[in-house]
Amino acid sequence: MSPAQASSGETYMPAIAQALGVSVQEITFARIIRKSVDARGRSIKINMSFQVYLDEEPASNLENEYQYQPVENKPEIVVVGAGPAGLFAALRLIELGYKPVVIERGKPVHERKSDIDLLESNHILNRESNYCFGEGGAGTFSDGKLYTRSKKRGDISRILEILYIHGADESILYEAHPHIGSDKLPGVITNIRKTIQGAGGVMSFNTRVTDLKLVDGRIDYLVTDKNEKIRGNAYIFATGHSARDVYFMMQSKGILLEAxxxxxxxxxxxxxxxxxxxxxxxxxxxxxxxxxxxxxxxxxxxxxxxxxxxxxxxxxxxxxxxxxxxxxxxxxxxxxxxxxxxxxxxxxxxxxxxxxxxxxxxxxxxxxxxxxxxxxxxxxxxxxxxxxxxxxxxxxxxxxxxxxxxxxxxxxxxxxxxxxxxxxxxxxxxxxxxxxxxxxxxxxxxxxxxxxxSRTSSPVRIPRDPESGSHTRISNLFTAGEGAGYSGGIVSSAVDGENMAASCARFAAGS
Ligand SMILES: Cc1cc2nc3c(=O)[nH]c(=O)nc-3n(C[C@H](O)[C@H](O)[C@H](O)COP(=O)(O)OP(=O)(O)OC[C@H]3O[C@@H](n4cnc5c(N)ncnc54)[C@H](O)[C@@H]3O)c2cc1C
Structure with a gap:
């Protein structure tokens, strides 16, 4: 189709009807499945695929496919970091029947925006609330590109669908190169927080994990900058690759890290x-x-x-x-x-x-x-x-x-x-x-x-046992996302967060 024809239902519906040999009135619903720009030739084309319903309405409703049942009284798993990896780990833990306790050094996303405005206008850098740190993590005030080189389409679709049911535009489900944009991402992140809290999960802001206590090859508890001790059945560190203090803290504890x-x-x-x-x-x-x-x-x-x-x-x-x-x-x-x-x-x-x-x-x-x-x-x-x-x-x-x-x-x-x-x-x-x-x-x-x-991807990997997913030497330490060195970008970090939540849940069930 031409770009003009692809631009609205009014202009592409006649093309669908013609291709199917039906009238536009016979089409009860048409959903875009895929949309991409083909700029290889002299004239630019838009390739689109549709799922078309004749005489019936689509049955499924995505909202019903993702259920977040109450977990207030379920076993607790501590998630450090509320970036894509941490948030998607928390959502998955709820689906699996665990209570996530999310600890985030930065501020809730809308308060974080004020610090970013100050940074741009007055050069005042808040070390705990900036483009990298705070609710939503590094990808919040970004282009919000959602494409990844990872090929596990099923996992990626889950992430896109969860973002969609939390307020992202429907186009992310079919665009070849989906993106959300900095103006829309904070609303999506806020809705994800509401889902986590609504199910009984905990989100603690302005709280930095500064230390951990190891006993017999396991984490006994975490320590925060407020001198609190935090205990859980297992621990997911999803702290991103800008949290250099976390790497130094882990190295000082003898936790193996690899360049x-x-x-x-x-x-x-x-x-x-x-x-x-x-x-x-x-x-x-x-x-x-x-x-x-x-x-x-x-x-x-x-x-x-x-x-x-x-x-x-x-x-x-x-x-x-x-x-x-x-x-x-x-x-x-x-x-x-x-x-x-x-x-x-x-x-x-x-x-x-x-x-x-x-x-x-x-x-x-x-x-x-x-x-x-x-x-x-x-x-x-x-x-x-x-x-x-x-x-x-x-x-x-x-x-x-x-x-x-x-x-x-x-x-x-x-x-x-x-x-x-x-x-x-x-x-x-x-x-x-x-x-x-x-x-x-x-x-x-x-x-x-x-x-x-300089911060394209992590210069550090925190090694994992390929079977259990936990750190090779610390059985209840799970690391997720970009800081772990196993992902790069919003979607692959979210997928990794989900996978680590599943590994962690398996561990917690057996421990
Ligand atoms: C400006 C910008 C634009 C980007 N644009 C895109 C894009 O368009 N598309 C894309 O795919 N990727 C983009 N990225 C990269 C993407 O944001 C990251 O790959 C992704 O956010 C990594 O997710 P993560 O959850 O692993 O880590 P992060 O997003 O880094 O999240 C880690 C979280 O942990 C918290 N934390 C760290 N240390 C501690 C601690 N000690 N205690 C408690 N909390 C802690 C941090 O505050 C942060 O919220 C962009 C990054 C930036 C900075």
Whole structure:
């Protein structure tokens, strides 16, 4: 179908009726099953599949498929962290008949929004309430992209359906590249909290887990920053990969952690109109969404690739400490800002952090931390971030000025080619040149790079026993989501949270 024809029921219903050889009046209900943009050819097409009902109404109602029965008096399982992994673990525990006790260092999502506003306007970074920490976790004020490379479709559908019944738009159930948007996510997260609390689960905010007591290879209790002791039948740590204090605390307790591959680089921002021009071959019309892209190249034996591309979005400050700069991207549901940003990152290899081998499992994390601190030292002005015109960076040239960009705390001209680790600089430079051969016009003076994009995935893995799912050496410790090093992104972290809840429930049933 043409983008115009696909844009509303009024225009696509006649096409369905014609394909089925019936009249529009005979169709009682048509549900979109799949929708994707095909921009490969000169004329842009929208591919759509439908489930069509003739003379009957659809029977099933998704709300009835997910039941959260009361669990007030059921065995308690402690979930640390209310990001996608923690929240979906909590929901699954309720389904399995356990009472989740969720402990979150940050604030409830709407209070968290005020801290984010302060961060963007006044550079006041609240270490416990920011783009990474607080109810909903790191993905809350984001583009809310819900696609994942994971192939377990059944699990993914569950996550999308649960988000939908908690208020996300129906389109996430059929779009090939679903996303929710920063303006809609807080409402969805609030509804998930209400489901958890409504079933008798506990959500404690402004409470940070600072320590744990190990006895005979098991956690006896957790300790919070309020000096409370928290006990449960088992413990799920879903603390994300920005919670460095959790990794250090675990390492100090002798809990085995492993360094794992990750990637670092910069965020690049173009005018959205230019990306539309490239991706839609000059045929963007008002019925087409802001164009996205996905680029990947091998450079000197390393992957260089786009990460978390945000069409019509904004670059945001994602640090969790005042003396570091970390950027990421977000967008609203309409994806209607004039900018297109994406992380462009280089694979990090073990040889890159060999100088920090004494830190064992945290060696990669140390490299990541140093990169972020270095970015901060270039500017040393709150959360203002170093930036350079893309063409200047690739040519090892200082910028004389910067294009207007979306990063609200402000960007400052910086010779990023001079201070970046050599392996990141050289591979990014080559990568950008290669991207331009695939997307002509990508390498342009109108694009800006902003540093640094360092938290793409976790540099640490907390190893799991493949059978039980628990830590290899601590039987009642389960780790879920991105911080565990087994997922990346909202959906795969949510799936991992659900899986760990199931493992934990099996453990609790047998313990
Ligand atoms: C700005 C931004 C945009 C993003 N955009 C997207 C996107 O569009 N699509 C996508 O798939 N992914 C996106 N991501 C990545 C995505 O958010 C993460 O992959 C995902 O949130 C990981 O989920 P998680 O539950 O494992 O961890 P997190 O979301 O990091 O959640 C961990 C939670 O644990 C809490 N916590 C940490 N330590 C403690 C402690 N000691 N005690 C108590 N609580 C603690 C934290 O406050 C946090 O709420 C984005 C990330 C950012 C920062």
């Amino acid at each position: 794992k591959p990750f990637a670092m680089g910069v965020r690049v921002e173009h005018p959205q109109g230019l990306i539309d021009q490239i991706q839609y071959h000059g045929h963007k019309d008002r019925h087409l969404p802001a164009a996205a892209y996905n680029v990947v190249e091998q450079v000197n034996g390393r992957g260089v690739y786009s990460f978390c591309m945000c069409p019509g979005g904004q670059i945001v400050p994602s640090a969790t400490n005042e003396s570091e700069i970390v950027v990421n991207g977000m967008s609203l549901s309409e994806r209607n800002s004039p900018f297109a940003n994406s992380g462009i990152v280089v694979q990090v290899m073990p040889e890159d952090y060999r100088n920090y081998q004494n830190l064992e499992g945290l060696a990669g994390l140390r490299l990541q931390e140093l990169f972020e601190e270095k970015a901060y030292r270039q500017v040393q002005n709150g959360q203002r971030a170093p930036a350079q015109r893309l063409t200047d960076f690739v040519s090892n040239r200082n910028s004389q000025n910067l294009p207007v960009n979306s990063y609200l705390p402000g960007t400052v001209m910086s010779p990023m080619h001079e201070w970046m680790p050599d392996f990141i600089k050289r591979n990014l430079q080559e990568g950008f040149k290669k991207f331009d051969t695939k997307m002509r016009g990508f390498l342009t003076r109108d694009a800006v790079i902003v540093g640094v994009e």
